[in-house]
Amino acid sequence: MASLLLTDPQRDAVFTAIVDTANAVVLPRFQNLGDGEIDTKTSPTDLVTIADREAEVRLTAALTAILPGSVVVGEEAVSSDPKVLDAIAGDAPVWIVDPVDGTRNFAAGQTPFCVMVGLAVEGVQVGAWIWRPIDAEMIVAFRDEGAQLFETTSGHDRRLQVSRPLAAAEMNGFVSFKYLTEEQRSLARLNARRMRRIQSIGCAGEEYLRIAEGRDHFAVFGRINPWDHCPGSLIVEEAGGLAVIGGEAYGPRHSDGPLWIASSAHVLQTARHQLLDSGSDPEDKG
Structure with missing residues (x-):
């Protein structure tokens, strides 16, 4: 399904958009958040930073440009307007974005944190990207194609495989x-x-x-x-x-x-x- 939805150049563009976004607005603020750049949402422990908000804006523009006719459901957009979540029930391809997963860690200047993007069609996940900015590693999966981890610094990649203990x-x-x-x-x-x-x-x-x-x-x-x-x-x-x-x-x-x-x-x-x-x-x- 994903192979029919995204061409190879589009897949590469998603990869690049996520990395570029993290390099532009997430990494520069790690352990460098200023006064007023950390806020709360539903509770004192439900945090959002300027990096979350700026990264989601950039990814929303990039992803919808890569796949015309698609829509974005992002964590911060839903926080501002819960009706945004309704797009998941629609017919258009949906990018699902967590601009900074692990915000509490990020806000405290700690790891782990990452940037996550999913692509769903008619309620089924067909593509996934998780970027680990500190380690410069991207994990990518497409339905029925397996999952791979790309080490962008070394240029190496490997397929991922779970382990299954018995006890x-x-x-x-x-x-x-x-x-x-x-x-x-x-x-x-x-x-x-x-x-x-x-x-x-x-x-x-x-x-x-x-x-x-x-x-x-x-x-x-x-x-x-x-x-x-x-x-x-x-x-x-x-x-x-x-x-x-x-x-x-x-x-x-x-x-x-x-x-x-x-x-x-x-x-x-x-x-x-x-x-x-x-x-x-x-x-x-x-």
Whole structure:
């Protein structure tokens, strides 16, 4: 589907637009934000910076020029006007943009953070780009074409492939405790000891990358905004994993979680049972 939608020159143009945007307005402000360049949105911890806003404006102009007739759903535009989100239900190709994923890290002068762009058609993710500015690495996936990581400094690239451990004690995962229900949060905290490692690093894009690379194996998210998950979910799927809500594959039109990302169906079932089971600690069957 993506191969019919974007030509090779258009794909290259998207890659370049993301890198150029990050170099122009994101990286120069890392550890260099001035007074008045950090603001809040829905809560004191829901941050936005001048880099988020300027990057989204630049990407919106660039992406719609690359693919005429397309529209953009960006995190900051939706924050200003929630009706912008309605475009995901429309017929036009939709660019889904998170101009700075990991804003709290970025605002604190810490990593990880990234720039994420997804492309969806009729509610299906068909293209994904995650740019890691500090490492100068781009992760790209197109539906049915696999996922690749490009090291722009060295010129090397490699295909991504998930890893599939069998035992819970071998599984690493990410849990966004803040956005789970109180019951889910309590259970997950209590049962985290059953897994090898549970953490949250405040950057969904980085978490998706680590699962696609095989360094980690699952994630559970309670808050389902398309800009947080549209790019990364496709990358994990194309690396051999899965993204599900309830009993169906995740898509950008979903709005209610929890969303589970996993390297395999077995990992998904094991992690969900081990973390959210309220019974006694079950024997690990491997």
